[in-house]
Amino acid sequence: MAGKLPETGRVEGVRIMSAGRVDRLEWERRLWARGIRCVAGMDEAGRGPLAGPVVAAAVILPIRWRETGEVDPEFAGLNDSKQLSPATRETLYDRLVNHPEVRFALGWADPEEIDRLNILRATHRAMQRALAGLQPVPEHVLVDGRPVPGLPVPHSALVRGDARSYSIAAASVLAKVTRDRFMVELDRQYPGYGFAEHKGYPTPRHLEALARLGPCPAHRRSFTPVRTRQMVWHF
16 A cells, blocks of 8 residues: 655645756655655656566665755656766666665566567566565655556655656656667667667557568567557567
């Protein structure tokens, strides 16, 4: 069952700082004020594409942020990964994974598992795996979107949380960049589909390639645009 944050107005609201900026530590501060010291953020990338895995990330940000209430300047641009340029995502990714105080873990579900479970359950499975790999074990998790069944620790789901919480935004960046890099590798393995360009999403080029080549082993065959083009891919 998802944990609930203290009520200070609607969860859907976003507190705006005096300078007009969103306070992306607001939700972490609420938990810290309750004595919950170890807070993680979690998000996923890749629910919508027709090919490739869904990837989840779980992140614990530096303890100093809790103690000072301030974010390191090099992370001030952390935001929903979809709102960042690819170059900014890559820069933030490198800063996160190389920071000595940032803890993170990743979880995956591949196309075969997505087809077997359905995309929602496979996404939850990837999130569970990410959380299982995270050390230390967080006391509470902030999750983007809706509650996630099966998480072993209390969690709070925030609609558009990747734009409202630094912890979730960090997870969003790690999941997105990890998946994008993997799709570039798939493009080399299965040329002709344009995976490096569209990352598996149903763009016109991708749909045209599917019609011409049929699906390859990286495609999610339970997804309608792929299912209607069930041809054997020769490799």
